[in-house]
Amino acid sequence: MTIGGDEGAATFVAFLRLDVLAGLTAAAIVLPKAMAYATVAGLPVSVGLYTAFVPMIVYALLGTSRVLSVSSTTTLAILAGTELGIAVPDGDPAKLVTALATLAALTGALLIAASVLRLGFVANFISSPVLTGFKAGIGLVIVLDQIPKLLGVHIEKAGFFRDIVSLVHHVPETSLLTLTIAAAALIALGIMEKLWPHSPAPLVVVGAGILISWVAGLNALGIATVGFIPRSLPSLTLPNAGLVEQLLPGALGIALMSFTETIAAGRAFAKPAESPIKPNRELLATGAANLAGAFFGSMPAGGGASQTAVVRAVGGQSQTASLVTAATSAATMLFLAPLLGLLPQAVLAAIVIIYSVGLISPAEFASIRKVRRMEFRWALAAFLGVLVFGTLQGIVVAIVLSLIGLASQSAKPRVYVIGRKRGTDVLRPLSADHPDDETFERLLILRPEGRLFFANVQQVADQIQALVAEHKPEVLTLDMSGVFDIEYSALQTMIESERRVAAQGITVWLAGLNPDVLDYLRASGFADKLGRERLFFSVHAALQRYLERAGGS
Structure with missing residues (x-):
């Protein structure tokens, strides 16, 4: 009996060691990306750290996936940024914080309501080809949004195609030093990701960027840096009921994408021997994660495929890995905030681009076209819908196209x-x-x-x-x-x-x-x-x- 107990204790310790290692490794990737995604949404980088803290803890306690890592994602960041830009056009920091809390709370409340109504099947409403087109459009929008930061210029956003024209006009104003830093970060990230997939490449690049900024005094040379980050845990933030009507349509789209990404990532990394992912329970878990995060400055959150892949690759066995990642985020807020303020914005932009380009998959388009021409056209339409109508409207286009596709298939039985x-x-x-x-x-x-x-x-x-x-x-x-x-x-x-x-x-x-x-x-x-x-x-x-x-x- 003692031998069996010793073996069980040894197994527990081994699993705990793997979870701690997986959580620390994931943190090295998640935290820099979370800060970068916050800038995509036009928010302070500290918001990214908050999103990798409270929502991650809540999901770890309620979710049905053993290894799913929940924080910000590229898709949710761009959707949240679009909605916040409409709600707070002047970019007032105080108003942004309130609007963000309201948006995240609405997202969480909608997900919880969907769980109560047992609407987990809604995750299947967007077909795979349409989602491929939608994500490719999102990826292109994000890349274009980050290019001005690579060049050290500023443009007024007015829509994808007009932004391209504006960017071309501002190219002569490019800061060569900013461009050099950005190019070095892009090359370093690209090489490390190719040679060592799932490596802590973002952490290495962030560390190098901070070191160069400190040694060379980049801020004094006119290079944009992250700036002041409060050295503390997130403070309590209350939503504003007056913004509910304005933000509700956007929250619906964000809730749908949060759940879709969460389910997709959870299913992708579930092992056959593990309990199956339960959609309605996932709605509750992600809803509670977003609702709790809303009161602590978090962006809308969902399951991230790349960070979950890291947890699984390193040997993570349970949600203890997410708790370790969240603890690392808290430690970063408390002890490393001043250093993070030295980070050049161009480095964050490089991180965003490297991890957003993966959303654009020409090979997937080619595969769809090879199998079914009609669904290839749906993918293209969803792609163009994002570029022409915008990201939030692109969700509507994607859903409508999926439903039309379902109706057309159902209406023509053989x-x-x-x-x-x-x-x-x-x-x-x-x-x-x-x-x-x-x-x-x-x-x-x-x-x-x-x-x-x-x-x-x-x-x-x-x-x-x-x-x-x-x-x-x-x-x-x-x-x-x-x-x-x-x-x-x-x-x-x-x-x-x-x-x-x-x-x-x-x-x-x-x-x-x-x-x-x-x-x-x-x-x-x-x-x-x-x-x-x-x-x-x-x-x-x-x-x-x-x-x-x-x-x-």
Whole structure:
């Protein structure tokens, strides 16, 4: 018994050691990136540290993922920055703090409400191709937003394409020293990320930037630096109820993206042996993390894929790693704040660019185009929606496109003519790839697939009628095994179609009905009208009955 206890204690210590190492390694990457993302949103870098503190602790206590690391992300930063820019156009620091607290609190409240209403399935409302296009647009917007900081110039933001024109006009004003520092940071980050993926490259670059700034006195030379950072933990901040109406639409979009990113990252790094990610519990955990963070100066937060990858790669076993990262953030606020103030803005901009470029994936676009041209067009439309209409409106474009895509697929179900592989009992759709498959004289087997409802049933009925006119069967067998649901309007159309086909002297058989669909047919009286002799457990049973009847004839 003692041996078993000793082994258990040794295992616990080993896991704890791995979690501490993973948390410290993640902190070396998360904290510099969190500070950089705060600048994306037009906020002080200290806000990034706050976001890697309170939200991370709350999620660690409530989340269902063992290793998910929750703080700011590039997407959430740009969305929050856009919304804050609208709410506080003059950039007043006091107003920004209040607006940020209100935005984060709204985001958290919406996520918690979605959890109560069990809306976890909403995470699936944005299709993968559309999300690819949306993120690529976000990535491009972020990169363009950081380029002026690389050059040491300032432009008035007026939209993606007008910002490009403005940037070109300001190029002659470029500070060569700022550009040199930025180029060195970009090259160093690029090389380290390529040679040592998931290394603490941001921490190394931040440390080098601070050292150079201190030795060379960059601030005195006119190089923009982070500036004063309060040396303390975040203070209590209260939201402003008067801003709720103005910020609510933006908070809806941010809440959706926070949850989408959290679920995607959580699922991506879950091991088969671990408990599955629970969407509704994740809504509660991320909602509580955002709501609590709102009172302590935090930006809207969500699960980050890159930082979670680090935790998993280093061997993190539990949310203890996130607690270690949060503790490191607190220590940084208390002891390293004055040093961080020396950091050149150009270095932070380089970090943002390096970790935002990954959102733009031409290879993913090419892969989508290779598989499905229509979904490639949706990806492009979502990409252009962000650039043309803006980031928050881009979410609406992405959701609308996803829903249109879902509706178009649902509204065009296929109806297959079924044959039998010669010499076997295998039934399958007729195809040019299988020219030897056999069909049966005066029997037509059709297989509609998908949910039948008011928007698509007429197309299905038209396809069936056209095939009946082409093949002129005596018996039409509908293999309903691929129909998992039938709506009332569709059921009425089916009843009317059977009446029309029967008037042509054709007998309709139904086979492979799912239990729910069969219940609907019985409730409508259609099953009784057909009679048991025209309802079959499977299409194989229907075919056997037909062959027996034909042989008897």
